Amino acid sequence: MASNNFYTLAIIFAAGFVTVLLRLLPFIAFSKHQPKFILYLGRVLPPATMTLLIVFCLKDTNLNYYALPEIIACLIVIILHVWKHNTLLSIIAGTAVYMYLIQNAGGIF
Numbered sequence: 001m002a003s004n005n006f007y008t009l010a011i012i013f014a015a016g017f018v019t020v021l022l023r024l025l026p027f028i029a030f031s032k033h034q035p036k037f038i039l040y041l042g043r044v045l046p047p048a049t050m051t052l053l054i055v056f057c058l059k060d061t062n063l064n065y066y067a068l069p070e071i072i073a074c075l076i077v078i079i080l081h082v083w084k085h086n087t088l089l090s091i092i093a094g095t096a097v098y099m100y101l102i103q104n105a106g107g108i109f
Contacts, residue, residue: 069105073098 030038061070077094081087 069098069101072101 058070058074061067073094076097077090080093081090084090
């Protein structure tokens with residue numbers, strides 16, 4: 001039994017080490033000079049990724065009375081992000097409001 005635990009822990013450690021190494025590799029490779037293409041990607045990928053996430057999350061939403069939880073949650077995210085400039089706070093608050101509305105709205109939504 002102890003042998004199985006050792007192999008399990010060794011696999012978890014190896015996977016974690018490789019993951020950290022792969023995430024650090026670009027920073028090590030481009031520590032002195034970053035190519036213009038990498039700078040360009042760093043500038044355009046975050047908004048593109050957020051746009052894709054928004055489209056993916058809202059693609060099945062019907063724009064009728066039942067879309068109110070999605071609309072309210074999106075407005076909360078936008079307002080908090082414009083006000084506080086804190087992405088994590090905006091996403092957590094929007095998710096919490098959405099989950100509250102769909103679970104505790106008493107059948108309204």
